[in-house]
Amino acid sequence: MSDQAGHCQELLGAYVLGACSRQESEQIAKHLAECAYCALDARRLSAATGALLADVVPVHAPAQVKDRVMAQVRADASLFDAARARERDASPRGAPAAAWWQRLRGRDSARGRHSPPGRRWLSAPAVAFAAALLIAVVGGGLVLAELRNEPEDIRIRTAQIDHALAPGASARLELQGDQARLRVVGLPAPGRGRVYQVWMRAEREAPRPANATFAVDMRGRGVAELPAAVTDADQLLVTSEPQGGSPLPTRPPVLQVDI
């Protein structure tokens, strides 16, 4: 990888353009951490790629993209606010949890993360982590911790909920590589002797079973691991069905996800 002088200049252009193999990229990243000469060179070349990011023909984002983004953002924020409020309620005068928070906050600062001046509230990951620790009393804590620590390459599809059937529920489809997972929060129990069943639907076709059923706990939380085939569908639906599942939906969907 390196030249006779021990540098990797031949590959740096490809590296900053993201055109190296994974193995090459790892080797170069390791080299840049040790070689100030190449690191400076890489920063210089990266300035050009940074400019290329914005050097494109302007195109307006459609309004529906903002609508979808903000719907997810507000749903997350609402869940987070509820968990934060429960945390406050669960620790009278803020004693035990505040101690955790202060420790976490100190650790966050020590890592040199960005912290805006005058910010009085704690960093979200710290709160989410504390919420996870207090899972016995905090309903949404684990979900929040997972939200804030999810892998970078995960793709999320937000579900549309029928709030007449499932008031206050939220759900999302997580896609990562060939894996697909449906995660729900706040879904009511499906009924005695019943389960929630997941359906796949292609455009203008009847729903077909996704070979996945799931139950929810007392807080309405549930997870369905889905087969990779669901990524070929246009839409997922979830209905309440008798234990063991049905060949066709027998009740209206409580939620649906456009893939």
Added chain:
Amino acid sequence: MNRSTEPQRLGDEELIGLVADMDAGAFEVLYDRHSQAVYSLCYRIAGSRSLADDVCQEAFISLWRSGSRYDPRRGSVRSWILSIAHNRAIDQIRRTTRHDARQVHDDGDALAERLPASERTDAEVLRRAEVDDTERMLDLLPGDQRKVISLAFYSGYSHSEIAEVLGVPLGTVKSRMRLGLERLQVHMMEGAER
């Protein structure tokens, strides 16, 4: 910073701090400020409205959930957001494209070939827009350098794939990439000095 301060009056770095606290209002201001740049980049890479919609959405949701990871020492909020979008878009086209099935004659052809027929109109519009716009930085480069940089940065090809589809040695591709980036950097510095 007072939380009652109107988010529109705040700078990006202050806003991203609020986003780290899951402040939806602050996030919306960031969205409004940067969505056109992000969407334009997504569209340039993805080559269709439908893919650009998905990638843009994923990029902003990722920003929302990773706001606390922003490190001002590594650049502006805008460049961070654009980097997230770029990574997402390249991942997306690599997932949906079989590179070995592509025959590349120029960048526009590659873009059209990886799209379903129903979406090729978008690609053609984009290509025409690029041809019409002579102010793009890449147009400052000789054609051979422009092509390898464009294929790598906007189309997600690796250096070895580019060498194969263009039929030139790998070393040539690497040196064209480097020379092209150096030339762009010189243009940027000259522009800054003017």
